[in-house]
Amino acid sequence: MMRNYKSPAKINLFLKIVDKRSDGYHDIQSIFQLIDLHDEISINLRKDRQINLNSNKKKIIKDNLIFTAIKKFLEYTKLKRIGMDIFLNKNIPIGSGLGGGSSNAAIILLAMNKIYNSNLRASQLKTIANSIGSDVTFFLHGKNAWVEGTGNVITPIYLKPAWFILIHGKHKVSTSKIFSRYRINGHSKNFSYDDYLNNNTRNDLEDVVFELYPSIYQSYKNLSKYGKARMSGSGGTVFLPLSSYNEARKVISRLPKTDNPLIVKSLIT
DSSP, X not given: OEEEEEEEEEEXXXXXXXXXXXXXXXXXXXXXXXXXXXXXXXXXXXXXXXXXXXXXXXXXSTTOHHHHHHHHHHHHHOOOOOOEEEEEEOOSOTTSSSOHHHHHHHHHHHHHHHHTTOOOOHHHHHHHHHTTOTTXXXXXXXXXXXXXXXXXXXXXXXXXXXXXXXXXXXXXXXXXXXHXXXXXXXSOOOOOHHHHHTTOOOBTTHHHHHHHOHHHHHHHXXXXXXXXXXXXXXXXXXXXXXXXXXXXXXXXXXXXXXXXXXXXXXXXX
């Protein structure tokens, strides 16, 4: 029997880099908003113990976080490997700041928990997720959230329905590269929820990305003519929040077609 899963993308409504930790990682503040752009994962069990991954994007198969998630799950549970054929239909652009790889890993953990009937508690799955990557825990929860720590401190929040115009950069932006170039001037002041409500937030990594990738900055400027545009994560997707689909259609009709803008809506969780 084929098992099918949706693996959603997120956008960062803001991103504050609070501090650099002694382990090299960064403490952050952010709001993660789930959107209706998603990858599709299909799993078919095999009679042997071989695990195969295929995808419409062949370049991402090697060293994929899906393999990491399966490995970490089996190490934690000490269960015998079940063979499976996995197909990843990739719709979320790679290196776009939308969390596609982390989302895939989280969905695989949830799938493994059901396939193996292991009945791991949420806290146990979170332990595995934290060992894979910073954003995996958020996607494991599957709810819009205020996010702190390295991305592992999740507080679900309600967000009003919204529409977004996304413009994906033409570059695969490396998260580690962007963070390595970002410099914190002392201990950065935390944002409050009131700061978010009053639109007094920003993405601290924008300046680094825009300097490295002028085309992403140009797309940001194109969107900024119609509202307060933002960049998601460490790039290279920029977005503009809007209150209705019709408003989004009007704005998109005025944008350069070479930007390939996309309209998505928020997911209410």
